Amino acid sequence: xxxxxxxxxxxxVAIAMRQIEPDVMGAFPITPSTEIPEYFSSFIADxxxxxxxxxxxxxxxxxxxxxxxxxxxxxAVTATSSAGLAYMWELLYVVASARxxxxxxxxxxxxxxxxxxxxxxSDSMGARDSGWLQIxxxxxxxxxxxxxxxxxxxxxxxxxxMVCQDGFITSHGVSNIDLIEDEKVKxxxxxxxxxxxxxxxxxxxxxxxxxxxxxxxxxxxQQAQSMKDAMPIIMDVAERFERMTGRKYGxxxxxxxDDAEVALVCIGSSAGTGKEAVDRLRAEGKKVGLIKLRxxxxxxxxxLAEAMCKVKAVAIMDKAESFSNSGGPLFxxxxxxxxxxxxxxxxxxxxxxxxGRDIRVEDFYDIYQDLFVIIEHDDPGDVYRYIGVRxxxxx
Amino acid sequence: MNxxxxxxxxxxxxxxxxxxxxxxxxxxxxxxxxxxxxxxxxGPERMGAPITAYNRITExxxxxxxxxxxxxxxxVVDETLLKSVDVTNGLNEKxxxxxxxNKDPEELRDELNGYKGKVCTVDAKKISVDTIGKNFPNTPxxxxxxxxxxxxxxxQFIDDMEESFKHKFYNKPQMIEGNMKALKKALNEVxxx
Numbered sequence: 001x002x003x004x005x006x007x008x009x010x011x012x013v014a015i016a017m018r019q020i021e022p023d024v025m026g027a028f029p030i031t032p033s034t035e036i037p038e039y040f041s042s043f044i045a046d047x048x049x050x051x052x053x054x055x056x057x058x059x060x061x062x063x064x065x066x067x068x069x070x071x072x073x074x075x076a077v078t079a080t081s082s083a084g085l086a087y088m089w090e091l092l093y094v095v096a097s098a099r100x101x102x103x104x105x106x107x108x109x110x111x112x113x114x115x116x117x118x119x120x121x122s123d124s125m126g127a128r129d130s131g132w133l134q135i136x137x138x139x140x141x142x143x144x145x146x147x148x149x150x151x152x153x154x155x156x157x158x159x160x161x162m163v164c165q166d167g168f169i170t171s172h173g174v175s176n177i178d179l180i181e182d183e184k185v186k187x188x189x190x191x192x193x194x195x196x197x198x199x200x201x202x203x204x205x206x207x208x209x210x211x212x213x214x215x216x217x218x219x220x221x222q223q224a225q226s227m228k229d230a231m232p233i234i235m236d237v238a239e240r241f242e243r244m245t246g247r248k249y250g251x252x253x254x255x256x257x258d259d260a261e262v263a264l265v266c267i268g269s270s271a272g273t274g275k276e277a278v279d280r281l282r283a284e285g286k287k288v289g290l291i292k293l294r295x296x297x298x299x300x301x302x303x304l305a306e307a308m309c310k311v312k313a314v315a316i317m318d319k320a321e322s323f324s325n326s327g328g329p330l331f332x333x334x335x336x337x338x339x340x341x342x343x344x345x346x347x348x349x350x351x352x353x354x355x356g357r358d359i360r361v362e363d364f365y366d367i368y369q370d371l372f373v374i375i376e377h378d379d380p381g382d383v384y385r386y387i388g389v390r391x392x393x394x395x
Numbered sequence: 396m397n398x399x400x401x402x403x404x405x406x407x408x409x410x411x412x413x414x415x416x417x418x419x420x421x422x423x424x425x426x427x428x429x430x431x432x433x434x435x436x437x438g439p440e441r442m443g444a445p446i447t448a449y450n451r452i453t454e455x456x457x458x459x460x461x462x463x464x465x466x467x468x469x470x471v472v473d474e475t476l477l478k479s480v481d482v483t484n485g486l487n488e489k490x491x492x493x494x495x496x497n498k499d500p501e502e503l504r505d506e507l508n509g510y511k512g513k514v515c516t517v518d519a520k521k522i523s524v525d526t527i528g529k530n531f532p533n534t535p536x537x538x539x540x541x542x543x544x545x546x547x548x549x550x551q552f553i554d555d556m557e558e559s560f561k562h563k564f565y566n567k568p569q570m571i572e573g574n575m576k577a578l579k580k581a582l583n584e585v586x587x588x
Contacts, residue, residue, distance in 0.1 A: 006425040031436075104470075117437060138460075169460050173434035174421050176456070272458035356437075360461045 002178035002245070003348065009137070011228070012144035012177055013037030013079070013105045013163070018049045018184035020151055022103070023074035023192075026054045026065025030084035031117050032167040033107035037079055059084040063091035063102075070100035071207045073197030075151070078102070081167060082109035082380045084311040085123045086098045089107060089130075090151035093161075096131025097223055098272040101154035101161070104132075107145060108268070108319075110355040118356020119167040121267065125320040125329045133161040133230055134297040138271045140170050141177050145247055146294075149237045151189040156237070157230040165259035166269040168298055168356070180245060186246060227298040234295055238290055251300035257310050260289030263345075265308065265334055267293050270352070276362030283300050288368050305337040305344075313346040313371040313380070327351075327384045346371075346380040357388050359371035400430075400453030401546050402463045406482050407472035410442040412533030417448035419537055420546075423527050424452045436462060436524045445480055452546050468544050471495060472519070472536050477503065477546060483510035493539050493585070495519040499588035502523055513588040515543050522580045527573035534574050535581035554568050573583070 007015070010033070017025070017040045027037035043049045054065045066076040077133050080088065081313055085106060095102050106124050110116040124134060135150060137143035154161040165171055180188075211219050212342045228236040231251075239247040253271075256278050257263060266274060271292035281288045291307055291314075293300075316335060318328025328334065331349035338344040350367060353359050368389060376379050386394055403420070407413025414435040415545040432451040438444075442477030451461045451504050471482050474496045491513035494503055500514040507514065518537040519532035519556055527534070556578055563584070564570040 006421060006431055165461075168437050169434070172437070173432060173460075174418055176425065176430050269460040272460045275458040358462050360464065363460060377512045 002180065005177050005179050006174055007140055008035070008174050009130060009140040009143045009165045010035035010107065010172065011139045012365055013147050013165075013178065015187070016042065016144050016147040017051075017077060018043040019180070020075075020077075020148065020189050021186070022051055022077045024052045024065065024076040025053065026056055026058050026062040026069070026076065027077050028056050028062045028080070028084065030059070030081050032109055032171045033079045033081040033084070033105060036105050036107070036170070044303045058236050059087040059196050060091065061309075063088040063095065066102040066104075067091055067095050067098070067100060070095070070102050071098065071198045072311070073199050074154075075192040076102050077104065079105035079107065079210060081107045081360075082117075082123045085127060085342050086111060089127070092127055092130040092132060095160045097219065099158040099223075099226065101155055102157055103147070104160065104162050106162045106164040107167045107171045108164050117167070119169050119319075120356070121164075121166045121319040121355045122321070124162055124164050125322075126320075126327060127162070128297060131159070132297060133159050133227075134164060135156065135161065135295055136164045136293065137170065137294060139278040140165075140175055141247075142168060144177060144179070144295075144310045145241065145245070145249065148185055148188060149241050149249065152240075153230065153234055153237050155192055155194075157226060158235045159226055159230060164268070166369045178245075182228050184244060186313050188241070205344055223289060230298050231300070251293070251295045251303055252307065253294065254307055255290040255292065257289035257291065257307060259287055259313050261287040262313045262315075262368060262375065263289040263291060263308065263311040264315040264317055264364070264367060264371075265293060265304075265330065267296065267330060268319065270317065270319070273359060273361055274364045275369045277329070277361045277368065280361065281365070281368055286368065286372075299337075301332050301337040303336060304334070305341055306393040307346070308334065308338060308345055309341055309343060311345050313348070315348050315367050315371055317352055321351050321354060325374070325384075326377035346374050347385040348374070348380055348385060350385050352387045358386055360395055363387055398470050399455065400451060400457065401468065401544055402466045402542065402560045403450040403452070403470065403540060404463050404466040405448040405450075405470045405472065406476050406480055407446055407448070407533075408442075408476070409444045409446050411472050412531060413446055413470075413472045414448045416470075416533035416537045417450055418538065419533075419556075419559065420450050421452075421586050422559060423541070423552055424450075425549060426555050429454065430456050430575070432457060444478055461524045466490065468493065468540060470540050472575065473551055474503075477506040479507055483507045486512065488512040491543050491587075493517065493536070493543050495522060495536055501584055504588065513543075515539065515585050517581050518584045520583065522577050526580060526585055527565040527570070531577075538578040538581035539585045543584050553578065567582060
C-alpha cells in the first residue's frame with residue numbers, strides 16, 4: 001500500500017535517500033537544494049539511515065568525496081544547484097569518464113549574471129556534455145520516483161546520474177505524494193556490488209590514470225557507447241518500477257498526442273501547466289498535444305522524433321539560453337533528430353522561464369495559437385523565439 | 396479558478412509566518428482528503444520585505460505549476476501592505492479579501508483599488524497577543540481564511556490543528572493552548588463587509 005503524504009520535492013528526495021540508505025553523502029549547501037542534505041543529515045543523526053555524511057567546504061570537494069567513495073566501491077550521493085554544480089565541473093567529467101555511478105539530486109536554478117536564485121535549466125543544461133545521465137521531473141512525485149530509479153540505472157549503466165527538479169517550483173512546493181514502503185525501496189535498489197573497485201584487494205586497479213593519445217579516443221568511444229547502452233537499462237528499470245508502484249515511466253510522456261495536430265515539447269514542472277492548457281484547448285475542440293521529456297541524457301533521438309512526427313508543427317521549449325544565436329539545447333537536439341525523416345513537422349523554439357520567470361496557462365495558449373498559424377500559412381517564420389519577455393523589442 | 400477547487404494568495408512580510416500559514420492550510424486540507432499545493436514565491440527575501448505564498452486546494456490532482464493570478468481569496472497578513480502592493484489584483488469578485496486589521500472592513504475598501512467583492516477583517520494582532528502572548532498573526536489569519544472560504548469544515552479544522560500543534564510544538568507544549576484559543580477566537584471574530 002502506498003503511503004499517502006504531502007511533501008515538498010526536497011523532502012521527497014531526502015526521504016528517498018533515507019530509504020535507499022547510501023553508503024556516503026558528500027554535501028555542501030546551496031539554495032534551493034540545501035534542504036536535501038539538511039533533512040537527510042537529520043535522518044542520519046536520528047539513526048534512521050546508516051550513511052556516512054561528509055560535510056565539506058565546497059561543491060568541488062562534495063563531488064570529490066563522492067568520486068573517492070564511489071571509486072572505493074561505495075554507493076555515493078550528493079545534491080546541488082546552480083553555481084554549486086558549476087563548481088563541480090572539473091569532477092563531473094572525471095566521475096563520468098571513470099564510470100562511477102554517483103547519484104546527484106540537482107535542484108535546477110539559474111546560473112549567475114545577474115545573480116538569481118530561481119529556477120531555470122541553465123545549470124544542468126550546461127553540464128549536458130559531461131557524460132552524466134540526466135532525468136527531469138514534473139512533480140514532487142516524479143522526482144521521488146526518479147531518484148529511486150536512478151540508483152539501479154546508474155549502477156547498471158556504470159554512469160553517474162543527475163536527478164533534476166525545478167528549484168522552488170517543486171523543490172519548495174508542498175503537494176500530495178504517494179511514498180513507497182522502506183523495505184520495498186530497499187529491495188528495489190538492492191545491494192550495490194560493483195565488479196571492480198579500488199579497495200578490492202583480489203583485483204588491484206588504478207582509477208583515473210593518464211590517457212595517452214593512443215588510448216584516449218578508445219576511452220571516449222566506450223564512454224559514448226555507455227550512453228547508448230543506458231537506453232534499454234532506463235526502460236528495464238522503469239518497467240520494474242511500474243510493476244512495484246503502477247506508475248509508468250519512459251524517455252518521455254506523451255499527453256493527448258494520438259490525434260494532435262500541433263504539440264509542444266518541454267521539460268520539468270512547466271509540462272504540468274502545459275497539460276492544463278491542453279485540457280482547456282481540447283475542451284474547445286482544438287487538437288493539441290504535449291510531449292514531456294523525462295530523459296535528456298541519453299537523448300532519445302529516434303523515439304522522440306517519431307512522437308513529434310505525429311503532428312504538423314511542434315514548439316520545442318528551452319528553459320535555458322545557449323547564446324548560440326540558433327536556439328536552446330533541447331531545440332537543437334530535438335530539431336536535429338527530425339532531419340532524416342521525410343514527413344517532419346515544422347519545429348520552432350521558445351526560450352522561456354529564465355531565472356524564475358513564471359509561465360502561465362495563457363502563455364501555452366499563445367504558443368499553441370502560433371503553431372496553428374504556422375500550419376495555416378505553411379510557414380514557420382522565425383524559429384528562434386522567446387515567450388514571457390517584457391521588453392517589447394524582443395517579442 | 397476554472398476547476399473544482401479554490402485558489403488562495405497570501406501577502407505578508409518576511410518573518411510574519413505567511414509561508415508557514417500557507418503550508419499549514421495545505422496540511423489541513425490534505426488531511427480532509429483533498430489535493431493540495433502550498434508554495435511560496437521566493438526572491439531576495441529579508442525580514443519585513445513583502446512576500447507572496449499560494450495555495451491550490453482541489454478535488455483532483457492539479458497539474459498547474461504557475462503562480463496564482465486570479466485567486467478566489469486573498470489573505471493580507473500585514474495591513475501596511477495595502478499601501479504598496481495591489482493585493483486585490485485579479486481577485487475573484489465572488490471571493491473575498493481577508494485583512495489583518497482592527498478596522499471595520501468598509502473603512503479599508505478605499506485602499507483596495509476598486510475591489511467590489513467581500514472585504515473581511517480580523518484583528519489578528521490583538522487575538523494573538525491576547526491568546527499566545529506575542530504578535531504571531533499567522534495562526535488567526537489561517538482560521539479566518541478557513542472561516543471565510545469554507546474550504547474545510549470548521550470542526551474538522553479545529554481537531555486537525557490541535558494534532559498539528561501537538562506535533563509542531565512537541566518541545567514547547569505551552570504554545571498549544573494559546574494557539575488553539577487564537578484559532579477559535581479568530582473563527583468567531585472575523586468581520587465581513
